[in-house]
Amino acid sequence: EAGVVQSPRYKIIEKKQPVAFWCNPISGHNTLYWYRQNLGQGPELLIRYENEEAVDDSQLPKDRFSAERLKGVDSTLKIQPAELGDSAVYLCASSPRGVRGDTEAFFGQGTRLTVV
Amino acid sequence: QKEVEQDPGPLSVPEGAIVSLNCTYSNSAFQYFMWYRQYSRKGPELLMYTYSSGNKEDGRFTAQVDKSSKYISLFIRDSQPSDSATYLCAMLAPSGGYQKVTFGTGTKLQVIP
Numbered sequence: 467e468a469g470v471v472q473s474p475r476y477k478i479i480e481k482k483q484p485v486a487f488w489c490n491p492i493s494g495h496n497t498l499y500w501y502r503q504n505l506g507q508g509p510e511l512l513i514r515y516e517n518e519e520a521v522d523d524s525q526l527p528k529d530r531f532s533a534e535r536l537k538g539v540d541s542t543l544k545i546q547p548a549e550l551g552d553s554a555v556y557l558c559a560s561s562p563r564g565v566r567g568d569t570e571a572f573f574g575q576g577t578r579l580t581v582v
Numbered sequence: 583q584k585e586v587e588q589d590p591g592p593l594s595v596p597e598g599a600i601v602s603l604n605c606t607y608s609n610s611a612f613q614y615f616m617w618y619r620q621y622s623r624k625g626p627e628l629l630m631y632t633y634s635s636g637n638k639e640d641g642r643f644t645a646q647v648d649k650s651s652k653y654i655s656l657f658i659r660d661s662q663p664s665d666s667a668t669y670l671c672a673m674l675a676p677s678g679g680y681q682k683v684t685f686g687t688g689t690k691l692q693v694i695p
Contacts, residue, residue, distance in 0.1 A: 569674065
């Protein structure tokens with residue numbers, strides 16, 4: 467079974483440019499998360515989807531970040547315009563439905579973003 | 583004060599040693615406790631999760647939770663060079679009808695052959 471697939475793996479952009487990340491979760495997983503992981507830190511939740519509905523986006527900087535999950539499967543996370551402080555690894559994860567679903571999150575390999 | 587505190591290390595041990603990794607927390611609402619392993623340039627991988635106080639064993643790994651002290655541990659027996667990675671603790675608390683996860687900063691472990 468394929469795991470969570472993210473692309474691209476690496477991205478270098480100049481500040482003020484837009485960037486987009488793509489995630490394909492594990493088949494059948496209703497819950498999808500986007501996390502940001504700064505160097506030497508643990509992942510921090512940006513947004514959580516249940517199917518196509520964003521149920522927690524309280525930590526998403528909405529002035530420059532946007533996300534969508536059309537048809538409740540693939541998801542994209544966009545930053546426009548990027549700032550130097552956005553340099554980080556962006557992780558996508560998915561989990562199955564259920565009471566303990568959140569304890570069984572599967573992560574992709576992440577997209578390492580460098581803003582110069 | 584952060585909700586979850588974890589010593590970043592690095593922790594360096596010889597092969598075969600018993601490793602103890604720890605996290606403390608302040609939020610009494612945390613219900614589930616997880617340990618993830620993250621290799622360099624990879625995403626985190628779930629090792630174990632526990633719900634209640636006590637021990638849970640899986641092969642060379644033992645997770646321990648002490649809710650009264652707000653303290654969790656992960657023990658690795660007979661450590662191997664392949665165990666070299668960053669270990670993240672994570673905890674779940676109810677939030678808005680769902681469970682919200684909080685990660686520790688991670689402890690970097692190096693097992694020397």
